[in-house]
Amino acid sequence: MTPPSPRRRVAVTGLGLVTPVGNDVEGTWSALLAGRSGGRGISLFDASGFSVRIAAEVKDFRDDERIERRLLKHTMRAHRFALVAAEQALADAGIRPTEATAERWGCTVGAGMMTSEYPDLAELHAHSAPEGEVQAGRLLTDPSANDPMIFCRSNANAGLALLTRRHGIRGYATSVHTACASGGQAVGTGLKLIRRGVVDRVLAGGFDSMISPVGLAGFCLLSAVSADNDDPQHASRPFDATRNGFLLGEGAGFLVLEEWESARARGARIYAELAGDGNSLSSYRITDSPPDGDGPIQAMRAALADARATPADVDYLNAHGTSTGMNDRSESAATRAVFGDEVRRLLVSSTKSSMGHLIAAAGAVEAAVCALAIQRGEMPVNANYRVPDPDCDLNLVLGEARRQRVRMAMSNSFGFGGSNSCVVMRHPELVDGGPVASRS
Amino acid sequence: MALPRILITASGAVCAAGMDAEAILRAVLDGRSAIGPITQWDTTGWPVRIAGEVADLNPRALVEDRKLHKLIRRTDLFGLYAAGRAIEASGLPAWRETQEAAEAAITSDRTGVYAGSGGGNYQNQYDYLPLMTAAGGDLREFGRQLPDTVNPMWLLRTLPNNVLGHIGIRHGLKGPNACITNHSVGGTMAVIEAFEALRQGEADRAVAVGHDAPIEPQMVLYYRAVGLIASKALRPFDACHDGSLFGEGAGALMLETEVSAKARGAPVIGEVLGAGFASEGEGLLAIRGDGDGVARAVRAALADAGLIPADVGMVVAHGNGTPQSDASEAAALRCVFGNAMPPVTAFKWAFGHLIAAAGILDAVLALAALKQRVVPGIATLDQIAPNCAGLQVSATLRAPRSDVALVICRGFAGTNAALLLRAP
Numbered sequence: 001m002t003p004p005s006p007r008r009r010v011a012v013t014g015l016g017l018v019t020p021v022g023n024d025v026e027g028t029w030s031a032l033l034a035g036r037s038g039g040r041g042i043s044l045f046d047a048s049g050f051s052v053r054i055a056a057e058v059k060d061f062r063d064d065e066r067i068e069r070r071l072l073k074h075t076m077r078a079h080r081f082a083l084v085a086a087e088q089a090l091a092d093a094g095i096r097p098t099e100a101t102a103e104r105w106g107c108t109v110g111a112g113m114m115t116s117e118y119p120d121l122a123e124l125h126a127h128s129a130p131e132g133e134v135q136a137g138r139l140l141t142d143p144s145a146n147d148p149m150i151f152c153r154s155n156a157n158a159g160l161a162l163l164t165r166r167h168g169i170r171g172y173a174t175s176v177h178t179a180c181a182s183g184g185q186a187v188g189t190g191l192k193l194i195r196r197g198v199v200d201r202v203l204a205g206g207f208d209s210m211i212s213p214v215g216l217a218g219f220c221l222l223s224a225v226s227a228d229n230d231d232p233q234h235a236s237r238p239f240d241a242t243r244n245g246f247l248l249g250e251g252a253g254f255l256v257l258e259e260w261e262s263a264r265a266r267g268a269r270i271y272a273e274l275a276g277d278g279n280s281l282s283s284y285r286i287t288d289s290p291p292d293g294d295g296p297i298q299a300m301r302a303a304l305a306d307a308r309a310t311p312a313d314v315d316y317l318n319a320h321g322t323s324t325g326m327n328d329r330s331e332s333a334a335t336r337a338v339f340g341d342e343v344r345r346l347l348v349s350s351t352k353s354s355m356g357h358l359i360a361a362a363g364a365v366e367a368a369v370c371a372l373a374i375q376r377g378e379m380p381v382n383a384n385y386r387v388p389d390p391d392c393d394l395n396l397v398l399g400e401a402r403r404q405r406v407r408m409a410m411s412n413s414f415g416f417g418g419s420n421s422c423v424v425m426r427h428p429e430l431v432d433g434g435p436v437a438s439r440s
Numbered sequence: 441m442a443l444p445r446i447l448i449t450a451s452g453a454v455c456a457a458g459m460d461a462e463a464i465l466r467a468v469l470d471g472r473s474a475i476g477p478i479t480q481w482d483t484t485g486w487p488v489r490i491a492g493e494v495a496d497l498n499p500r501a502l503v504e505d506r507k508l509h510k511l512i513r514r515t516d517l518f519g520l521y522a523a524g525r526a527i528e529a530s531g532l533p534a535w536r537e538t539q540e541a542a543e544a545a546i547t548s549d550r551t552g553v554y555a556g557s558g559g560g561n562y563q564n565q566y567d568y569l570p571l572m573t574a575a576g577g578d579l580r581e582f583g584r585q586l587p588d589t590v591n592p593m594w595l596l597r598t599l600p601n602n603v604l605g606h607i608g609i610r611h612g613l614k615g616p617n618a619c620i621t622n623h624s625v626g627g628t629m630a631v632i633e634a635f636e637a638l639r640q641g642e643a644d645r646a647v648a649v650g651h652d653a654p655i656e657p658q659m660v661l662y663y664r665a666v667g668l669i670a671s672k673a674l675r676p677f678d679a680c681h682d683g684s685l686f687g688e689g690a691g692a693l694m695l696e697t698e699v700s701a702k703a704r705g706a707p708v709i710g711e712v713l714g715a716g717f718a719s720e721g722e723g724l725l726a727i728r729g730d731g732d733g734v735a736r737a738v739r740a741a742l743a744d745a746g747l748i749p750a751d752v753g754m755v756v757a758h759g760n761g762t763p764q765s766d767a768s769e770a771a772a773l774r775c776v777f778g779n780a781m782p783p784v785t786a787f788k789w790a791f792g793h794l795i796a797a798a799g800i801l802d803a804v805l806a807l808a809a810l811k812q813r814v815v816p817g818i819a820t821l822d823q824i825a826p827n828c829a830g831l832q833v834s835a836t837l838r839a840p841r842s843d844v845a846l847v848i849c850r851g852f853a854g855t856n857a858a859l860l861l862r863a864p
Contacts, residue, residue: 048580048583049582051583107719115562115598116562121572124658125573132571132572132573132574133569134569136481136482136486137482137484137485139657139658140487140661145657145658145661145662146661146665147665148662148666151662152666154562155852156558156621156622156796157621157622161723161724161854164721164853164854165721165722167721168721170719170720171719172717172719173622173717173719173721174620175621176619176620177600177619178618179601189633192640195640198717214565217582217586217590217594219595220587221587221590221591221592222596279617279618280549280614280615281608281614281615281617286599286606298614302616302642417599418608418609419601
């Protein structure tokens, strides 16, 4: 039991996931436990000429029939993932904003890069830039440059607008983007809002899809993605000595966060306490944190301090673990520095080994993974690991998922631009001795 | 437990009307609008030909490091400039240099960066158009010719969080941070999140910056298509208000706990007294006619600051010049202030709507106006719109009734933010 605190606590009471390995929580969870990879050849467009032709796509996705058709007209692919994952999370929590509570609900989202989709760009190219340069005069009669629907879909906070409208959320509502740290920062912001008392409940999450010609191109140009085109299932191998880049994923993850006492009072199923958040800037390079882990170290320590916990309390780390050379090395160094001797005990896996890198959605999806690890006493496998890297000598969950009580779990997310996000979850029994959510 | 006081120790600003708060305020007080012809593309035959462009933009005057120019865009230049000015003017870097290495490292770790960013410009993707022409509509060719045709740094140049990342690298700041891509309220939310992080003890000081450069052809056409662009001038609360006009630039504030500011003898230009936020949840563009979101945000800010409406000395309204926004904002202010309406002004008529930078630039200017004990007039105001009746707006200069300013900011997705600021 932790000492009583005047500070408001935050419970995770609902989860929703749309990922490359499953279109709901159960599907995703069983794939992560088994280490099943979502990597395939790209099917969303003809990628045959690209240096990288593989990705982890969301498969057999169907819009939830509960979601209104007129809203779907205003969506891009990632927004549809978000609407479905948010719907799952609210249904799972068994509570929704009502007219009476709407102003006490917040919404925090990590949104992907804001830009129009490739077919819209292609239309603009054909009409206004056939020679490769936009001719401003032609834009005046360009249907795609004058289509309000394209504008509404591609706006920076379009996803937030869809979610707050659909669920009638009328409190604090924010959309953040710190590249691959976005989802983690959105969840952390949700925690702070409830602590601050400006809202009592938050729909928090992230969504992204960059598996498009322009999205993939950006990562290909930086050589950030694995080019193991002949073996997409093993392309993502975090902490393995032969790792050579990340596997681009897509999807969405949402969590329902509630003030602890009100969640208990209504008999909510509590997965975990969202106990701490830490974030920092590496201020080293735009694409990397330094080999010694400076930057991530401060975020992880801040999250532990915020949770009033020590390294000895943490049983599982869901690593950022992108499978790039620099990230995994820097993150390993940071983990050693933060955990000291406890690093030999701490179990670590990167679920990007199975589902790839969901970019702005990653942090939220992986926070949900931590909540599930605590609730179920299971830790997903770090798939595809074969060759040890002395720079990454962490106690990885290898071969098969580990079944063991998880007292606390930590999720790291580090982004281009240098933002580092770390969130920490705690087992509900350690908060008030009350029951953990039963498996439904 | 009482929350610590959060002081403002410096500001930075750039927009069409000037390169710092004083110059911009002078233009506003002179009744000079910096809105003029758009020069970034040939607008012959265009339905929208004016905006508040930063004229004769010289990237090196904004950001000295020439190497950095390859990695950033126009919007980032503004953000890095304004934030850099605020950081330097606060005296933080000079003070840090006097510290022992270990102490200086703590100072860096305890200094946050909060950015409000416009997110993406449509032009970012135009770098792919030559490749699309070369590929002749064949994606296989697009992929093959990609490495030879497009700048390898393309993705990094277009990151919405570039200002955040580069401020950190350039000034060695490593504390808590956020990049808020929440349309027009982004910059104001950067102030709110920085304010809250300091109150909660996450950091000792933080720079908040909002930046945007929305003046691009496709963006202008879209805003016009949804009916938000003015035909001739941006005329907040005027009977002839018929839309907004774009501006561009950035605003920045250095926030600091009272303890930290005193410890290093920092200059103090203001204080954040409270903040409030509310969304209406009606969709991307829809706003409620009764101003419900504005009213709730303002009331939340007053409650947060422990103030009553009569304490507010002036209101810097969002005043974007669209009839729906102006009327609902007026309704909200009538509702909150009743018969105790303070002088109300708005600044966008003078340099346009800076979208993600709009609210934080308004905050920077509110502090400058309070310092001079003036409420600038709205020069484009001729006759108040009937549905804005009751607002104490004026075309000419007045005096604030106290040293407290309320700054209102609104954005897409029915978002509304309010800040209460005091000048020393």
